[in-house]
Amino acid sequence: MQNELEDYLHYLRVERGLSENTITSYHQDLVAFAQYLTTQQIKSWREVDRYVVINYLATLQEQAKAKNTIIHVVSTLRHFFRYLAGEGLISEDPMLKVDTPKSGQHLPQVLTRAEIDRLLAAPDTSKKLGIRDRAILEVMYATGLRVSELVNLTLDELHLEMGLIQPLGKGDKERIIPIGEVALDWMERYLAEVRPILLKSQSSDYVFLNAHGRQLSRQGIWKNLKAHVARAQITKNVTPHTLRHSFATHILENGADLRIVQELLGHSDISTTQIYTHVSQKRLTEVYQKYHPRA
Template sequence: MENLLNDFLEYLSVERGLAKNTISAYNQDLKGYISYLRKANIESIQETQQSNIVSYLLLMQKDGKAGSTISRTCAAIKSFYKFLFREHIISSNPADNLNTPKLEHRLPKVLSAEEIKTLFCQPDMSNPLGIRDRSMLELLYATGMRISELLSLSTDSINLETGFLRCIGKGSKERIVPINSSAIKYLKLYLNDAREKILNGRESKVLYLNRLGKPMTRQGFWKILKKYSKKAGITKKITPHLFRHSFATHLLENGADLRSVQEMLGHADISTTQVYTHITRNKIKEVYDKTHPRA
């Protein structure tokens, strides 16, 4: 089964061109499923039935896994069996007509404008690394990019004159995203002076670099973010994705239309973006309850 999984992952990479992070998630999900089958004494993928898949998904639910995780695993399993059936490795597809579990609508947490302002004041602007950090934070919030997208930017991706950047998202899809004046200000500070000092004579096209002049990693950014959130006294669990949620929510709260936000986030389906409308509706209701005389 492990060999078949490897063949499937190669198909996702070569033929479908999926992003590394997506393939990694599929790998993790399917390894868990295969491990479950082994414990159930099923040694061949040809032996599996739909009841095995349903039992595994129910077990995940019983173990308290998030609805989004169960849904993603279900999608991975369905895609895996579809591949096996297409390659004539199985004669019938046990995942046919398998319903994806209904998701619990957990709204994403967001940072307030005040929390973002406090966080952005933490980097020490008297040294190149502090300027770099402020620029990264500003750009992440200004664009709503995923952290992987931010760290894959090159110096050629940015056009400060027009105020746009070119971003490569999931499935290698390119999109153009506007940059606000604050992010441009700190990008200029970083590019005009700080970045050269960090490079210290080395050469690189990667926009954001670590202290050794090498590409910044996700783990490196996480450490930076944790340090500044602690300094700022923010008790919320801050993740890079929290900036993405905050970006979308704040735009919608201030009158942006859903289609524009969808384009900027790089969502293929507008239903993915619609989760943020629930947050803005909650905000409107909160304001109504506080201000209407008879609320």
């Protein structure tokens, strides 16, 4: 089973050209499924039928896995068994008679303007890593970058003299995003005052570096963000994606066109962007209920 799994991942990487993040998520889903099969004494992909899959999905539900997580697992298994069938490694695709659960509408967590202000002011900018973290937070909120795009941002993708950055997003798609004056100022300060010190005698194309002069990791961003959230006394569950959600929601509330937001976020399908219209409507309702005298 392990050989077929490794061949599939190689196929995704070489023939499909999928991103490493996508391949990693597929790998995690399939390893978890393979571990479940081991507990059921199933030793071959050929032994998997629709009832095995359905029982596995029921197990995930019992573990209180999120609906969107289960939907992702079904999608992963659907692609994997289609591959196995196409390669002649199984005689029948068990996923043909397994329905995909319907997605529940999940409104993303968004910070208020006041919370954003407190968070952006949280890093201690008297220290070099504080300047770096302030630049990171400002750029994330000003551009809506994914955390993967932020950590992989290179010097060649900066066009600061024009107030633009050009990150490489999902599916290796490039897009051009304006960066506001405040974020631009902090980015230029970081590049001039801090990055050369972190770099020391080393060389790196990556914009944001850790204390050792190497590429800052996703985990590093998460860890630092959690510390700044606590310092800002924000009680919401804030992740790097929360800044992306807040960016999209706030510019929509200020009258931005949905298509523009789609382009800025790098969504291939506008239906993905439409979730933010629901967030804005929810926010409008909350404001109305709070401030209207007869609400």
